[in-house]
Amino acid sequence: GDSVTQMEGPVTLSEEAFLTINCTYTATGYPSLFWYVQYPGEGLQLLLKATKADDKGSNKGFEATYRKETTSFHLEKGSVQVSDSAVYFCALSSGSARQLTFGSGTQLTVLP
Amino acid sequence: NAGVTQTPKFQVLKTGQSMTLQCAQDMNHEYMSWYRQDPGMGLRLIHYSVGAGITDQGEVPNGYNVSRSTTEDFPLRLLSAAPSQTSVYFCASSSIGTGKVNTEAFFGQGTRLTVV
Numbered sequence: 001g002d003s004v005t006q007m008e009g010p011v012t013l014s015e016e017a018f019l020t021i022n023c024t025y026t027a028t029g030y031p032s033l034f035w036y037v038q039y040p041g042e043g044l045q046l047l048l049k050a051t052k053a054d055d056k057g058s059n060k061g062f063e064a065t066y067r068k069e070t071t072s073f074h075l076e077k078g079s080v081q082v083s084d085s086a087v088y089f090c091a092l093s094s095g096s097a098r099q100l101t102f103g104s105g106t107q108l109t110v111l112p
Numbered sequence: 113n114a115g116v117t118q119t120p121k122f123q124v125l126k127t128g129q130s131m132t133l134q135c136a137q138d139m140n141h142e143y144m145s146w147y148r149q150d151p152g153m154g155l156r157l158i159h160y161s162v163g164a165g166i167t168d169q170g171e172v173p174n175g176y177n178v179s180r181s182t183t184e185d186f187p188l189r190l191l192s193a194a195p196s197q198t199s200v201y202f203c204a205s206s207s208i209g210t211g212k213v214n215t216e217a218f219f220g221q222g223t224r225l226t227v228v
Binding site for chain 2: 041045046049103
């Protein structure tokens with residue numbers, strides 16, 4: 001079945017540091033890939049997505065590129081802010097289904 | 113726009129009690145789903161629905177029932193609560209979309225359930 005393996009957390013960075021959160025996946029066919037973010041006390045929000053190989057999703061300074069050859073979708077940001085502190089989830093959706101398969105989540109804390 | 117509304121936000125149950133978690137969306141989305149979130153395990157799908165009158169099981173359906181009598185509402189029922197059902201529950205909705213386009217899922221703010 002489908003699965004998502006995500007970088008273990010928690011991750012603590014200083015403001016303006018470079019962020020990478022690794023995500024690899026196993027899926028049948030050609031899945032769509034997502035990063036969701038969960039701020040404290042809130043539900044998940046879509047951060048970015050990519051629907052085919054070599055697509056780059058981007059939003060709020062975050063980027064991730066769909067790498068079919070390495071089955072990866074790593075999340076990056078060049079300069080993190082305190083307001084980026086949250087839990088980040090990598091997810092996929094394959095075939096015609098709408099079910100999302102999630103990774104375990106990575107807690108990011110950014111210190112001023 | 114209200115989006116996806118879940119009630120209650122917090123609930124404590126005794127083992128064996130039953131309850132219903134409510135979920136409503138005002139975006140006319142066909143697809144709705146329930147997830148549970150446990151530490152270190154991400155979100156796991158409990159049940160989902162692709163439209164009124166149609167439901168199906170996800171990865172962890174045991175101990176939960178759902179129904180979908182309207183497009184807007186998708187309640188989750190715990191028939192006899194167990195401590196293993198202590199978790200945070202999220203409802204989500206999305207439009208079906210066309211072809212391979214996987215549209216954005218919108219999530220409620222969650223229900224934190226404790227079973228003692």
